[in-house]
Amino acid sequence: MTRHTGKVVCDITISVDGYSAGHHQTEERPFGDDGGDGTGAGLHAWMFDTPDENRAELARMGSARAFIMGRNMFGPVRGEWDRTWNGWWGDDPPFHAPVFVLTHHAREPQPMEGGTTFHFVTGGIGSALEQARAAAGDGDVAVQGGATTINEYLAAGLIDELRLHIAPLTLGGGTRLFEGVPPLSLELVGSRAASQVTHVTYRLPRRGTAP
DSSP states (O other), X not given: OOOOOSOEEEEEEEETTSEEEOSSOOSXXXXXXXSSSSSSTTTTHHHHHOTGGGHXXXXXXXXXXXXXXXXXXXXXXXXXXXXXXXXXXXXXXXXXXXXXXXXXXXXXOEEOGGGOEEEEEOSXXXXXXXXXXXXXXXXXXXXXXXXXXXXXXXXXXXXXXXXXEEESOOOSSSEETTTTOOOOOOEEEEEEEOSSOEEEEEEOOOOSOOO
16 A cells, blocks of 8 residues: 555644634534634634735645545534535535545535535544545645544544644633643644734644554
């Protein structure tokens, strides 16, 4: 088998107190009490209000060749797939690459416009990473989120580079990055402050065994 030579990376926007989403998430308000209207306008204002100022970070976020996400980041449906639901992302998701969705309930792959295909993985984080690496070739694999999924990969020692986008607000509760993750030693690679966000990149020593 050809060895995957790209990195396993993660981009996530968090509040100053470490939350990627607030309480009271619903289908209409996927980020819950996020400092805005629940659709990401609070935490993720930097993406929408000042995209030119953050062009490099946005381009880097979209440069992975395969993506992994948890089921909650795909969509709010729980249990069996008992209704048609192709995710939060609309008809033309922004990934334009294979996306591997962690779930306990099998489902056939869902091709979308623009080159995105959602693949539903029931074998856990190792299986999802193995499939994403095969799809990415020599490109990067991005663990997209949410924080619960990222925490699993961090705890397993399978993230090479962690890119935090820190919004200048606190949420006081919700879904928190590093929850349940053992202590980590991070190497600062770079940081940049912008008007609505601070971008910080860390390198992590690989501790886990690659699938």
